[in-house]
Amino acid sequence: MAGLRSIILRSPLCRRCFTSKVSFLRSISHAMLPKSKIFGYTLFTGFGITWYLDRNLSIYAKDLSDVNILKEADNLYTSENDPRELYNFLIKYEDSANADILWRLARSARDLALTGTDVSSDEKKALTYKAFEVAKRGLEIDDRNWGCHKWYAIVLGDVGDYEGTKIKISNAYVIKEHLEKALELNPKDATTAHCIGVWCKVFAELPWYQQKMASILFAAPPSSSYEEAIEMFQHAENIDPNFYSVNLLELGYCYKMVGDTKRAMLYLGKAAKYPSVNDEDRDAAIKADKLLAELLAQSKA
Template sequence: MTGTLLMRFLTRSLLSGNPIIRSRGVASFIWTTAKRTNAFLISGRVAFCLGLPTVCYLGHEAYRGIHSAAVVFALEKEEEIIEQADYLHSCAETEKLYQLLQQYNNSNDVEFLWRLARATRDRAMVQGVPADQKKALVYEAFGYAEKALEKDDACFASHKWYGILLSDLGDYMGTKHKLEKSLVIRKHLERAKELNPNDPTTVYILGYWCFSFAELSWSLRKLATVIFGTPPTSSYEEALEFFLKAEEVKPGFYSKNLLMLGKTYLALKDKENAHLWLTKARDYRPITTEDKEVHQEAVQLLKRLG
């Protein structure tokens, strides 16, 4: 009788959108809801960040006989994995994120594909990764980005990571290739910005693209002239506009944006604003290796400013 009542309760809960999921090998039930409370989000994320077993696999055997419940669970699992992936990214848990998403490297879902591109690139950029492995990871990441763009060219992240990784490929295919693809890279970044104007990273990268062309050396300008006839151009003023816009969208989102604001103001001979932004870059709390590198560069530049 008790078992019957329990099954009825579980069935009603599943069909009403509040699935109760049983973990494999655990004689307890984990209550979740389609719209989780903040408390659950916090506790779940902290547990995962500490390396405890993830909750994305809970419910593998949960009432597969109920068709509608299985649909609910499938959606729940996908959302849970994406949620975990984004949190691991924010924690800079690069290896855990890569291992999590590698289980879905044959997915045709654009939300998995662009995250796979991002995670694989992040792993390639980890300090100490051997050069040959880094190259292989960059090419692997580009493959995911390319597939994501093929699956959904209306997804801003597909354009964003395609542009970023196309630029990364230039490190292995030579300066000429990078220059040849520079306008294609900007086109995809502009499209990403058009689709999602509130993504500060895309705006930052556009600023970096402008800064790079503003400081292009004489020899590279000559090469660009051979390739394009009239080479792509930009200015420090245009770069500054993008960097400031990125900071407006999300203040303090990225240490490198603070650094580039300082460097751009330096290039424009505005020492007061250069000092302001370089100080912010120096004082940014470092989490990643890149943050630490930004800190060191900001310290050196501030010394030169006096």
């Protein structure tokens, strides 16, 4: 930043238009600073304006750096690279105060835990808790950030897998609350609507012993229905048609469960024919084919 001061102080504009460096700096301070600040900074002339430039240019540089980090992270996320590459890139910024960086780090930690190669069970658990810690901190920094709400909810559910059914059920309302907040803040995110649909489906078919546990934990236990799940899966499709093979599969499954065979076969057929670009798509196609076979068998019975 000393170089910047030197350029300003030696500029031809300074020599040509003003009789001294002091008057030059004072004129800049009057142009750049709010009126309430001018008096104090003009008392210190050169020191004041260079301090102001140093501070604001450093903030600008930080913002610019964050933009580049986010751009690179999004490029890596949409590539076919190993998820560890994105995680290794973002973990360097785990102390960032930028909530958009933090929820992307939480997402990448979860992706690596679930789909990374050569991930041990111990590392998977550590990554899950790292994702939770980072998402929580992002939410504390900016509780109006839709991505932090979304990924906090998702990884809170993952943590429940390690802490037992009681904890998982006790977190149910918190998970749904954050998902609904994420969708409110970003109504165009289809995957958030899908996650709410999954929540509804899970509680629509909660086993009796878990229902009993829920009734102990809550005065009004969380519950839902296949119809509510269909509403959210369909909402996700309305936002972004055919965006996710699993959303099509879940729609077909839920329509099957409510006895709407025509719509069930429609969405299961779409899931079965969905372009397979990863294991999740391939698994969805296998499940869809199986459900279609069951429906065809029922229609012939």
